[in-house]
Amino acid sequence: MTTRKSRTQRRQDLIEAARRAMIQHGTDTVLLNQVAEQAGLTSGAVLYHYPDLRDLLLEAHHAGMERFYELRVRRIAGISDPVRKLVVTIRSGLPTDAEDADVRLLCELGGAAGRNRVYAALLTTLYDRQVSMYQTILELGAAQGVFRLAAESQTIARNLVALEDAYGYRIIARHPTLDVAEAVELILSYARQVTGNPLDVPAEPAKAPRARRASA
Secondary structure, three states, X not given: OOOOOOHHXXXXXXHHHHHHHHXXXXXXXXXXXXXXXXXXXXXXXXXXXXXXXXXXXXXXXXXXXXXXXXXXXXXXXXXXXXXXXXXXHHHOOOOOOOOOHHHHHHHHHHHHHOOOHHHHHHHHHHHXXXXXXXXXXXXXXXXXXXXXXXXXXXXXXXXXXXXXXXXXXXXXXXXXXXXXXXXXXXXXXXXXXXXXXXXXXXXXXXXXXXXXXXXX
């Protein structure tokens, strides 16, 4: 017997379908029927849950973006050592590999931001939150005397986020001589210089966090 999905489960499936459709067809050109095809439903069934396709696309974007702020903040919340906080945050800010759907979708979103004010605002908010996240860690380390910051905390934080974005894009673009491990080390090399700390923290087992936002 087939178990009937709840409304929440169905909407979550549609968010996943929208993410796949946007990656395949472009975040600002994807059509209702393309989302429906990915979901294995009719266009009418999609509209039953999301009468406005734009609301579904925004939900899909939020689900991917959650990983790079909310989930990272929760992940380091229980870590008291600012050195470990910083290293864990850096390591969790890059794609898992060139097929990482969350980062591919963010790249699509970035390409559309110049034409869509809503998407531009979403990316601006994500960037500002990530900067604040790093800034809090840096200032905590400085207050505890484990970091000797070579510049203002906001400047360093902005550079760290910019490095994440740049190396993340190169990984998704399949740069032939740059992989995730190398990108992490490159960002850490900058962080060591500007914090005056060797940031010698053993790598944790590899994880592939994926943000999933359920809507009631």
